[in-house]
Amino acid sequence: MVKILVTGGAGYIGSHTCKVLARHGFEPVVYDNLSRGNRWAASFGMFELGDIGDAARVRSVLEKYRPSALMHFAAYAYVGESVASPLLYYRNNIGETASLLQTLIDFEPAPVVFSSSCATYGVPNRLPISEDHPQQPINPYGYSKLVVERMLGDIDAAHNLRSVSLRYFNAAGADPEAEIGEAHEPETHLIPLVLAAARDATAIKVFGNDYDTADGTCIRDYVHVLDIADAHVRALKYLLDGGATCAVNLANERGYSVLEVVATAERVTGKSIQIELLPRRLGDPAVLIGALQRARTLLGWKPERSDLEIQMRDAWKWMTRSS
Ligand SMILES: NC(=O)c1ccc[n+]([C@@H]2O[C@H](COP(=O)([O-])OP(=O)(O)OC[C@H]3O[C@@H](n4cnc5c(N)ncnc54)[C@H](O)[C@@H]3O)[C@@H](O)[C@H]2O)c1
Structure with a gap:
């Protein structure tokens, strides 16, 4: 079986991707330090505890499994935390990734699917945001x-290590079989927060209702986590077939406002869900909607679960099952 090393495979998106990888006949090997993930979520394939920055440990895992590719999910992913503790993010997301990639290159430069983000675009100057939009993160x-x-582009030029950077918009939903789902601590994503507010009869905080949108609240593009997982398998096959390094949006090309999310919940x-209206947060763009043409053309991918209600039903099924 073709083995795939999955860093961060005990996290939300990584664990769903492992389930889909296994279904497609690949053997995922999760490599995670469990700083933000859950051991129970890494139940599709092998599990190896370790930090991506621990070169000796990464090397021993590479020697043990000889994976055909790397899927690199491991990172810290809270925007607010990154503003408060930037060095934590520069060290873990950049420094430790440089160490991981060095170890991979020293061993054997296998192709990489990397979890990038729409956060690399910053405040958009046109919509929907396509991959050639300027990247000016805020x-x-x-x-x-x-x-x-x-880094991945430079490594390709220097060491022939090909990669696909998948720029996700907002991941949402859960495994429809409710085996795994989103379990962040603390939770910062709107959909699980709104559903938790419904479950616990608490209020959901809405930051700003004076944006230039139809109902005044921010609009985001939500992508079902299984669609994201499916795109990873397609990106992997693209690379294993010799595909060139590229960056691809994972989006629905469709947005929902915060109030639409609440109404759907x-x-x-x-x-019924109570709203606590608060002032705008710094650095929240009014609208983020991604263009998906490149994913269609290059990977043959289109989202199958773009309907917000489907995404929220799956998330709710998971949340009420686990509580
Ligand atoms: N959730 C989203 O909407 C979204 C959107 C865009 C991009 N992303 C990116 O996708 C990836 C996965 O996101 P997620 O929501 O599943 O996050 P998550 O926090 O649920 O998963 C990340 C996993 O990485 C592990 N990890 C972190 N640092 C590590 C290290 N140094 N060594 C080993 N393991 C480490 C954590 O323990 C965790 O299991 C991240 O890179 C994130 O930046 C997420």
């Missing part, structure tokens, strides 16, 4: 992802 998290994209849960 926080250390987005900058850390951009640096790794550049009310329909899905059958509960």
